[in-house]
Amino acid sequence: DQQVKQNSPSLSVQEGRISILNCDYTNSMFDYFLWYKKYPAEGPTFLISISSIKDKNEDGRFTVFLNKSAKHLSLHIVPSQPGDSAVYFCAAARTTSGTYKYIFGTGTRLKVLA
Amino acid sequence: DGGITQSPKYLFRKEGQNVTLSCEQNLNHDAMYWYRQDPGQGLRLIYYSQIVNDFQKGDIAEGYSVSREKKESFPLTVTSAQKNPTAFYLCASSPLGVSNYGYTFGSGTRLTVV
Numbered sequence: 001d002q003q004v005k006q007n008s009p010s011l012s013v014q015e016g017r018i019s020i021l022n023c024d025y026t027n028s029m030f031d032y033f034l035w036y037k038k039y040p041a042e043g044p045t046f047l048i049s050i051s052s053i054k055d056k057n058e059d060g061r062f063t064v065f066l067n068k069s070a071k072h073l074s075l076h077i078v079p080s081q082p083g084d085s086a087v088y089f090c091a092a093a094r095t096t097s098g099t100y101k102y103i104f105g106t107g108t109r110l111k112v113l114a
Numbered sequence: 115d116g117g118i119t120q121s122p123k124y125l126f127r128k129e130g131q132n133v134t135l136s137c138e139q140n141l142n143h144d145a146m147y148w149y150r151q152d153p154g155q156g157l158r159l160i161y162y163s164q165i166v167n168d169f170q171k172g173d174i175a176e177g178y179s180v181s182r183e184k185k186e187s188f189p190l191t192v193t194s195a196q197k198n199p200t201a202f203y204l205c206a207s208s209p210l211g212v213s214n215y216g217y218t219f220g221s222g223t224r225l226t227v228v
Binding site: 006009034036041042043044045046049089091093101102104105106107 | 118120123147149154155156157159162172202204206214215216217218219220221222224
């Protein structure tokens with residue numbers, strides 16, 4: 001059972017436009033969410049996070065939105081740049097359970113066209 | 115510089131051989147994790163450890179073994195019982211408790227069965 005889903009395996013966007021990556025989850029107990037960026041043959045690197053007590057977190061060109069009622073989060077990249085081309089993973093965890101692990105989505109490959 | 119180091123970057127294994135992937139961290143993190151990445155399947159948890167001399171199976175532990183004799187080290191052995199070992203393997207670490215940044219990942223090891 002996939003608790004964290006990224007239904008779009010790939011996305012292409014023109015340079016300078018907005019990229020919107022989506023992530024859905026099924027476990028309403030998840031209370032912390034992360035986005036990671038991954039280049040080929042490298043490990044994922046942390047991009048941005050959001051706690052369930054917030055509905056938005058912004059860091060430069062990156063904004064994450066959380067809609068708890070819909071169990072949906074999205075990552076907005078504005079403006080998109082060619083260097084943003086990578087695979088993006090969302091991850092979720094229930095941090096109140098003491099010891100916890102992040103559950104990762106399957107990833108969305110973003111291609112920013114120059 | 116603190117970080118997490120995986121070696122080797124590329125590894126070739128013959129059918130029926132066991133191979134060991136190295137993972138070392140100098141971040142003083144208590145928890146360490148092994149993930150496997152396959153195309154279209156995201157990151158799947160193999161094993162994790164939250165304390166020295168203790169580790170737990172993840173979602174796809176069959177055919178793998180680990181040890182945690184030192185806090186800094188969490189090697190993964192891919193045994194001959196693993197039927198489809200060709201994949202990209204990622205090691206990660208984190209402090210116990212809530213971390214705003216989730217996991218720190220290594221740069222990965224690509225294992226190919228020849």
